[in-house]
Amino acid sequence: MLSNDLNFISTKVGKDERNVKAVVSLLEKGMTVPFISRYRKEISGGLNEVDIQEIKDLLEFVKELNSRKKTISNTIKAQGKLTVDLKAKIENCYSKNELEDLYLPFKPKKKTKATIAREKGFLPLAEMILDKKKQGSVEEIAKLFIYESKNSFNEKEAIEGAGYIIAERFAENSELRKFVRKKMFEEGKLNVRVTREWKNKRSKFEQYYDYSESVNSLPSHRILAIRRGEKEKVLKSSILLDVEKIKTKVFFILYDNKHPRKEALDKYLEDALKRLVLPSIELEVRKDLKKRADIEAIEVFAKNLEQLLLSPPAGELVVMGVDPGYRTGCKIVILDKTGKVLEHDTIYPTKPYEKIRESTEKVVSLKKKFNIEAIAIGNGIASRETYEFFKKVFDGSSLIISIVNEAGASVYSASDIAREEFPEYDVTVRGAISIGRRFQDPLAELVKIEPKSIGVGQYQHDVNQTLLKKKLDNTVFSVVNRVGVDLNTASYHLLKYVSGINDTLAKSIVKYRNQNGRFDKREDLFNVKGMGEKVFQQSAGFLRIRDGSNILDSTGIHPETYFIVKKMAEYLGVEERSLVANKKLIEKIDPNLFITQEFGLPTIIDIIKELENPGRDPRKKFDVFEYTEGVKNFDDVEEGMILKGVITNITKFGAFVDIGVHQDGLIHISELSHDFVKNPEDIVSVGEKVEVKVLSVDKDLKRISLSLKALENRPKKIKRKEKEDILSSLKKKWGAK
Numbered sequence: 117m118l119s120n121d122l123n124f125i126s127t128k129v130g131k132d133e134r135n136v137k138a139v140v141s142l143l144e145k146g147m148t149v150p151f152i153s154r155y156r157k158e159i160s161g162g163l164n165e166v167d168i169q170e171i172k173d174l175l176e177f178v179k180e181l182n183s184r185k186k187t188i189s190n191t192i193k194a195q196g197k198l199t200v201d202l203k204a205k206i207e208n209c210y211s212k213n214e215l216e217d218l219y220l221p222f223k224p225k226k227k228t229k230a231t232i233a234r235e236k237g238f239l240p241l242a243e244m245i246l247d248k249k250k251q252g253s254v255e256e257i258a259k260l261f262i263y264e265s266k267n268s269f270n271e272k273e274a275i276e277g278a279g280y281i282i283a284e285r286f287a288e289n290s291e292l293r294k295f296v297r298k299k300m301f302e303e304g305k306l307n308v309r310v311t312r313e314w315k316n317k318r319s320k321f322e323q324y325y326d327y328s329e330s331v332n333s334l335p336s337h338r339i340l341a342i343r344r345g346e347k348e349k350v351l352k353s354s355i356l357l358d359v360e361k362i363k364t365k366v367f368f369i370l371y372d373n374k375h376p377r378k379e380a381l382d383k384y385l386e387d388a389l390k391r392l393v394l395p396s397i398e399l400e401v402r403k404d405l406k407k408r409a410d411i412e413a414i415e416v417f418a419k420n421l422e423q424l425l426l427s428p429p430a431g432e433l434v435v436m437g438v439d440p441g442y443r444t445g446c447k448i449v450i451l452d453k454t455g456k457v458l459e460h461d462t463i464y465p466t467k468p469y470e471k472i473r474e475s476t477e478k479v480v481s482l483k484k485k486f487n488i489e490a491i492a493i494g495n496g497i498a499s500r501e502t503y504e505f506f507k508k509v510f511d512g513s514s515l516i517i518s519i520v521n522e523a524g525a526s527v528y529s530a531s532d533i534a535r536e537e538f539p540e541y542d543v544t545v546r547g548a549i550s551i552g553r554r555f556q557d558p559l560a561e562l563v564k565i566e567p568k569s570i571g572v573g574q575y576q577h578d579v580n581q582t583l584l585k586k587k588l589d590n591t592v593f594s595v596v597n598r599v600g601v602d603l604n605t606a607s608y609h610l611l612k613y614v615s616g617i618n619d620t621l622a623k624s625i626v627k628y629r630n631q632n633g634r635f636d637k638r639e640d641l642f643n644v645k646g647m648g649e650k651v652f653q654q655s656a657g658f659l660r661i662r663d664g665s666n667i668l669d670s671t672g673i674h675p676e677t678y679f680i681v682k683k684m685a686e687y688l689g690v691e692e693r694s695l696v697a698n699k700k701l702i703e704k705i706d707p708n709l710f711i712t713q714e715f716g717l718p719t720i721i722d723i724i725k726e727l728e729n730p731g732r733d734p735r736k737k738f739d740v741f742e743y744t745e746g747v748k749n750f751d752d753v754e755e756g757m758i759l760k761g762v763i764t765n766i767t768k769f770g771a772f773v774d775i776g777v778h779q780d781g782l783i784h785i786s787e788l789s790h791d792f793v794k795n796p797e798d799i800v801s802v803g804e805k806v807e808v809k810v811l812s813v814d815k816d817l818k819r820i821s822l823s824l825k826a827l828e829n830r831p832k833k834i835k836r837k838e839k840e841d842i843l844s845s846l847k848k849k850w851g852a853k
Contacts, residue, residue, distance in 0.1 A: 121182070124210050125174045135161035139171050148615040149590075150597035151654050155674050157718035165594060181210065188219045195222055213297065213400055217290035230284035233277030237267065241274055242281035245377060254380045282384045287392035291369045296393055299365075300357055300401045304331040308342055308353040320817065321345035331355060331401065336412035337768045339405050340575040347578075355398050359389050410579040412768065416797075417573035417584070418591040420766050423802035424572050425595040427558040428738035430516070433489040436482065437552020439525070439544060440494055440502035442466050447548040448479070450486050454605060455553045455560075457538070458486055460545050465505035466498045476509050483515070491515060492555030494522035494547070500748040500776055518555065518740050521764065521774070523571035524562070525550040533564050533609060559599060559735075563592055564609045572802055574767040596658075598734055600672060603641075603659045604634040616654025621646045635661055638669045660731050667693050671730040673723055680710050680723060696730050741805050743776030750779050750813075753820055757810040758827065763800050771800050773808055773822055781820035783808060790825050799824070 122140070126133040138159045142152050149172060153165040160168065185206050192198040202218065209215045225231055233239075241261040244250055250257060254275055262269045286292065310325035324342055345351030363385055367373075371381050432453035439447040446465060450458040459482065463475035482488065491510075493503050499519055506517050528534050529546035538546050554561040567588035568576045576584065596613040603625075611622035621644070628644045629635065638656050641647045657674035664670065668678055684705055685692045695701055707720040726732075744759045746752065753759075753775070761773035764780055771788065772780040788799045800806065809826040813819070 121178045129170050143172055148654055150615045158716040192222045217293045221288040229280040233280045238274055238277035242278040248375050251376050279384050283388040286370050286385055286388040292366050295366050296397050300397055304355045304357045307356050308351055314350045319350050321350045324351055335768055336409035339409035340578050413575055413579050414584050414587045418587050420572035420802045421591050425559050426735050427803050428736045429557040430555050430738045435552045436488050436491045437548045438493040439548040440498040442498050446502055447544040449548040451552045466501045491517045492520045492552050494551040495519050496522050520551050520555050522551050524565040524569045527569040528565045560610050572765050600658055600660050603661050614655050614658050616651045636664050637666050667696050671726045673726045695727050702727050750777050753813050755810050761806055761808055763802050763804045766796050771796050781822040783822045783824050787823040787825055
């Protein structure tokens with residue numbers, strides 16, 4: 117890798133160049149981000165997963181840019197115009213826009229006013245007009261040109277043609293374009309107006325009917341909202357920039373203030389700016405704004421997805437999954453502790469086809485037959501009525517009854533994955549299975565659904581779909597490896613997200629398991645077709661085996677460091693098994709005694725942490741949630757109500773809350789806290805249970821405005837910095853570890 121490239125990446129990431137170089141080397145060897153972050157801390161300098169992923173993304177960007185640089189250099193070289201200075205500029209350029217600016221004068225052109233003028237032979241006249249040494253007006257220069265060329269050119273046509281050539285040359289100047297681009301970002305104003313067709317109509321875009329804002333202050337959600345408004349023919353917009361102001365600041369890049377034909381060149385410059393530069397740069401700026409907005413929106417989407425994937429699992433319970441409905445009834449399935457389908461049926465507990473007695477007898481009989489421990493009800497249509505039916509039937513029982521977010525369940529039930537898993541069931545039964553399994557283990561079930569279909573993003577259909585898919589896939593990949601996967605129960609859909617394992621190998625693992633029974637130890641993976649040393653190295657630490665022959669296989673300790681655990685056990689004079697989850701013994705270990713040439717203190721500390729909490733799950737503990745009684749539909753919601761809800765989605769402008777009426781309410785960012793809030797995710801998170809106050813209800817647009825800060829007694833969420841200060845003071849006071 118070129119030193120310039122390495123310097124660019126390390127500067128962008130803001131990390132030591134040596135660590136960046138080491139990470140790049142590991143990535144080039146095919147190591148995954150989670151593996152490097154977790155098991156190669158000594159080499160990476162302890163860089164976290166976010167930093168390593170950023171290095172990986174920048175590495176891909178640099179490779180793509182270098183490929184483009186090579187193409188451009190070769191094209192210009194073939195024209196015999198690649199100077200030493202231009203070559204250096206191309207090699208040192210790390211902006212796609214600026215790279216294309218350098219290439220623009222040499223780029224093959226379609227027919228333009230300037231190319232037509234060149235074909236007619238007006239290029240020499242343009243050169244003469246630009247030549248500062250030549251005296252006289254444009255008209256005098258033109259007469260001289262016509263006389264010397266001995267052609268019967270029309271003077272007016274020649275001057276006009278030369279003007280087009282000069283304007284194009286000005287427009288292709290890379291320094292000029294760079295300056296105008298910078299100014300459009302700094303001083304440009306986005307002007308938005310409603311279209312004639314929508315002038316007297318209400319819409320969700322009405323706040324932008326007559327709107328203007330500086331380009332440099334436009335937040336991502338506003339950019340995407342305005343773009344969607346334009347797409348739907350409700351809005352139209354343009355970026356405004358003062359041409360006269362720009363002209364007075366850029367002319368010196370192109371010609372001297374004392375040029376004998378400065379007045380004419382000023383007009384050519386104005387033409388270049390208005391006709392060629394500003395429209396072109398506006399398109400670039402719009403594209404860059406869109407890209408910036410996409411990145412921000414995708415980051416928010418990814419954060420929401422991460423929080424949803426980390427939703428607390430109810431665990432290994434016998435569950436009745438319920439997909440509620442009115443006319444077609446409620447589809448119910450019984451799942452054993454591992455998610456296996458035991459039975460399915462349909463009940464009719466809701467109007468207009470309610471069969472209360474029959475439905476009651478069915479569910480009571482099923483509970484007794486299978487010893488059901490929990491009922492998971494999807495939060496779609498008829499969920500509240502179905503929930504109340506079950507609460508009434510099992511009143512006073514210890515049975516867990518919970519409403520589950522079913523976002524994406526319908527997508528899953530009609531997918532190829534669902535058909536492959538349950539070819540014998542229709543979509544409604546598959547939906548109930550998904551709801552029940554999602555209750556048992558959200559992560560294991562959600563990985564089967566295309567991330568963007570889960571419904572935790574904003575404008576997900578408007579952003580760059582390639583970037584979106586890549587980011588969301590990376591998020592799923594990261595969470596799966598953070599949580600770890602049970603090798604003996606995981607579906608291939610979950611296994612394929614494990615570090616180093618692809619779709620084919622995941623299927624091979626499941627096939628081997630089905631044919632040969634459970635895995636007893638991690639090394640058994642070598643019996644699976646396609647499992648080699650490299651893949652084993654990347655994946656083994658993230659795969660767990662419960663009740664196997666080696667207890668360390670149930671932890672996040674990598675097999676390559678088992679010898680260190682063995683040394684620790686020998687040092688204490690105990691068996692390795694005795695060390696696991698034995699805090700008294702573990703406290704006696706001095707990590708410095710077990711540092712090796714390959715594995716330093718960070719790895720030893722990680723090993724000790726894993727021994728203390730073997731196979732620890734980073735997800736929170738599951739708790740049951742209940743909506744506010746008596747509020748089931750949109751029409752039940754009134755201003756001033758205090759309601760219970762669950763955060764379903766977070767955007768840059770606020771958080772959406774499911775309050776149990778099939779229409780999420782919005783807590784605007786200004787209503788999250790009495791303090792200034794920069795990012796809503798600093799205050800709330802997806803899946804968090806909250807209590808909110810209804811500020812207003814717009815029945816025309818079906819909008820509910822909510823407030824968190826209006827409830828003064830709500831405990832204030834401690835920010836990370838405050839938490840660190842509190843912990844620091846406690847350590848000083850009591851010597852806490």
